Amino acid sequence: xxxxxxxxxxxxxxxxxxxxxxxxxxxxxxxxxxxxxxxxxxxxxxxxxxxxxxxxxxxxxxxxxxxxxxxxxxxxxxxxxxxxxxxxxxxxxxxxxxxxxxxxxxxxxxxxx
Amino acid sequence: xxxxxxxxxxxxxxxxxxxxxxxxxxxxxxxxxxxxxxxxxxxxxxxxxxxxxxxxxxxxxxxxxxxxxxxxxxxxxxxxxxxxxxxxxxxxxxxxxxxxxxxxxxxxxx
Numbered sequence: 001x002x003x004x005x006x007x008x009x010x011x012x013x014x015x016x017x018x019x020x021x022x023x024x025x026x027x028x029x030x031x032x033x034x035x036x037x038x039x040x041x042x043x044x045x046x047x048x049x050x051x052x053x054x055x056x057x058x059x060x061x062x063x064x065x066x067x068x069x070x071x072x073x074x075x076x077x078x079x080x081x082x083x084x085x086x087x088x089x090x091x092x093x094x095x096x097x098x099x100x101x102x103x104x105x106x107x108x109x110x111x112x113x
Numbered sequence: 114x115x116x117x118x119x120x121x122x123x124x125x126x127x128x129x130x131x132x133x134x135x136x137x138x139x140x141x142x143x144x145x146x147x148x149x150x151x152x153x154x155x156x157x158x159x160x161x162x163x164x165x166x167x168x169x170x171x172x173x174x175x176x177x178x179x180x181x182x183x184x185x186x187x188x189x190x191x192x193x194x195x196x197x198x199x200x201x202x203x204x205x206x207x208x209x210x211x212x213x214x215x216x217x218x219x220x221x222x223x
């Protein structure tokens with residue numbers, strides 16, 4: 001049973017526009033959520049995170065929104081740049097489970113010039 | 114500059130061979146992890162360690178084994194490689210929720 005789901009395997013956006021990547025989860029005990037960015041043949045790199053006590057966290061062009069009642073989070077990138085093209089993974093964690101991360105399947109973002 | 118190192122980056126090996134994937138970190142993190150990832154799929158946790166001489170199996174069953182004799186070193190071993198082991202293997206270490214991943218090993222078993 002997959003606890004973290006990214007239902008869109010790919011997303012294509014024009015440069016300068018907003019990219020919105022979505023993530024749903026089933027475990028209401030998750031208390032921390034993260035987004036990672038991954039290029040081919042490299043490991044994921046941390047992008048932004050949010051605690052379950054917040055509903056929004058912003059870092060430059062990246063904003064993560066958390067809707068606990070819907071068990072949904074989203075990553076907004078604005079404005080999108082060609083260098084943002086990568087696979088984005090949503091991950092969730094439960095503090096009393098030792099901080100292990102559960103990942104979604106990833107969404108491949110393509111930003112076209 | 115990477116603080117967690119994985120070698121080799123790429124490995125093509127024949128069926129039945131024994132292999133060890135190396136992972137080392139210089140950050141002094143107690144927690145280390147091995148994830149397996151296939152294209153278009155999520156990262157699956159296969160092993161983790163919360164410190165020296167502590168290892169546990171992850172959520173995805175794996176025929177590989179790990180050891181943690183030193184804090185900085187967390188190697189993964191496959192005693193007899195099979196084509197079903199073909200995948201990308203990612204090592205990570207963490208403090209709190211802050212994970213740092215290595216560049217991964219792309220393993221192909223022919």
